[in-house]
Amino acid sequence: MTHGDQRAAYERAVAGKSRLFAVWPGQWSSDLFEIDDLDEFAKALGVKHDEERTGLKDHVHEVEWTKDPYGDDNPRSQYLGIDVILACGCSINDLRTFAVQMKEQRGWVIATSGGWSKRGRPNGTTTYSLRARRRSLTD
Ligand SMILES: [Zn+2]
Incomplete structure (x- = not known):
């Protein structure tokens, strides 16, 4: 597993080489979410152009x-x-x-x-x- 470098992680995920997970840290345990909407993820990172947000x-x-x-x-x-x-x-x-x-x-x-x-x-x-x-x- 790797962390950090979100752009590289996104590219691997798009290529089907890996899946993306996000960890939501809690007080007693951390929840793990799989990111299934790569499009939204990429827009949020600015990796993919987002016409709606940027105008x-x-x-x-x-x-x-x-x-x-x-x-x-x-x-x-x-x-x-x-x-x-x-x-x-x-x-x-x-x-x-x-x-x-x-x-x-x-x-x-x-x-x-x-x-x-x-x-x-x-x-x-x-x-x-x-x-x-x-x-x-x-x-
Ligand atoms: Zn224009």
């Missing part, structure tokens, strides 16, 4: 971005505040997932620590204020 489709997003007009524009700062609109209709509920996707799709390095915000516009679009590494930003 993000697993596709190439249509991203429109501008420099945040109210942001701190110190050229010596590594990060730049940007306003992002997703013209493809996705919404960002999980910044970490969006950051991974944008790294893959455009090479952007989005700051996942620190603040970000979203605001709705009267025309129905949502603008997200994020910070991205200045030099990673491309058109």
Whole structure:
């Protein structure tokens, strides 16, 4: 039996090489549960894309971005505040997932620590204020 390394365990389980168990520790005894819904398990771990939770489709997003007009524009700062609109209709509920996707799709390095915000516009679009590494930003 192994423990830890959940991604490797998931991959072995998918391949049918092993079964996954979760231990629920109790005061007098620990209960052992077999994880039979691998799909849910993978989504919970972030191994598998979860569109419902993240608001993000697993596709190439249509991203429109501008420099945040109210942001701190110190050229010596590594990060730049940007306003992002997703013209493809996705919404960002999980910044970490969006950051991974944008790294893959455009090479952007989005700051996942620190603040970000979203605001709705009267025309129905949502603008997200994020910070991205200045030099990673491309058109
Ligand atoms: Zn999208």
